[in-house]
Amino acid sequence: MLDTITDCRARLERARSELIENERGLAxxxxxxxxxxxxxxxAFASWKDEFDWRATEKERLTILVETLxxxxxxxxxxxxxxxxxxxxNRRRAANEELAQRISSELAEINAKAIALFxxxxxxxxxxxxxxxxxxADVEPLIGANVLARARPGQEREVISTEQVWLxxxxxxxAVIGDPDxxxxxxxxxxxxxxxxxxxxxxxxxxxxxxxxxxxxxATQRPNAFWQVRLLDAEGPGIKFDGxxxxxxxxxxxxxxxxxxxxxxxxRPVETEIRPAFLAKP
Numbered sequence: 001m002l003d004t005i006t007d008c009r010a011r012l013e014r015a016r017s018e019l020i021e022n023e024r025g026l027a028x029x030x031x032x033x034x035x036x037x038x039x040x041x042x043a044f045a046s047w048k049d050e051f052d053w054r055a056t057e058k059e060r061l062t063i064l065v066e067t068l069x070x071x072x073x074x075x076x077x078x079x080x081x082x083x084x085x086x087x088x089n090r091r092r093a094a095n096e097e098l099a100q101r102i103s104s105e106l107a108e109i110n111a112k113a114i115a116l117f118x119x120x121x122x123x124x125x126x127x128x129x130x131x132x133x134x135x136a137d138v139e140p141l142i143g144a145n146v147l148a149r150a151r152p153g154q155e156r157e158v159i160s161t162e163q164v165w166l167x168x169x170x171x172x173x174a175v176i177g178d179p180d181x182x183x184x185x186x187x188x189x190x191x192x193x194x195x196x197x198x199x200x201x202x203x204x205x206x207x208x209x210x211x212x213x214x215x216x217x218a219t220q221r222p223n224a225f226w227q228v229r230l231l232d233a234e235g236p237g238i239k240f241d242g243x244x245x246x247x248x249x250x251x252x253x254x255x256x257x258x259x260x261x262x263x264x265x266x267r268p269v270e271t272e273i274r275p276a277f278l279a280k281p
Contacts, residue, residue, distance in 0.1 A: 019061040106233035121248035149222035
């Protein structure tokens with residue numbers, strides 16, 4: 001297909017070049033018509049033969065250009081359809097492969113997640129029991145989820161400190177937001193002149209400490225590890241939904257239900273009644 005389009009394009013370029021050259025020849029013949037008529041019958045007949053040939057050739061080349069352009073457009077459309085079909089087939093095959101991965105890998109992920117949820121829920125129950133009976137000299141146990149995923153808080157950390165002179169209002173000590181607008185009067189005094197009837201603002205320079213620092217950050221505790229949804233690898237539903245569970249015993253009960261529901265489910269049986277139309281004897 002690509003070779004055919006390339007060949008048609010080459011023929012089209014040649015035809016276009018020939019058409020342009022022929023039109024130039026026709027234009028020259030039109031200008032030479034009067035001179036040919038003066039040169040006599042034979043000269044004019046020769047001019048007429050050349051003009052008729054070029055006019056016929058113009059028609060032929062015009063049709064040829066239009067035909068080649070149409071064929072190239074059709075070939076491009078056919079090539080695009082073939083390319084689309086190939087892309088479609090590749091995507092369909094890839095989707096089938098991905099579907100197999102979903103079935104196998106999601107089932108493996110769910111199995112690992114359920115085992116981890118079960119261990120965490122059981123550990124949380126034991127942590128609570130032990131922390132409820134702690135002696136005075138023993139620190140409470142920190143849960144595995146907190147140890148793994150919590151972000152500890154940080155105190156404020158000063159980076160640098162420097163002293164700076166700033167313009168302030170003389171009446172209340174507020175820092176001037178636009179220090180470039182203060183007219184320096186010397187000896188630490190200044191003024192901001194404003195258009196009447198607004199009064200001028202008297203200013204003075206004051207010494208400040210400019211401190212750069214990292215702000216304090218509070219401890220960030222993680223959500224319960226099991227508060228997620230696991231999609232069923234063998235069907236359209238949810239295998240486990242822990243988004244609403246707050247107590248680990250609820251998690252263990254739900255996990256037991258998820259494991260029991262993993263087997264094949266019997267299809268339901270329903271009954272309906274419809275009018276029966278009997279054929280005439």
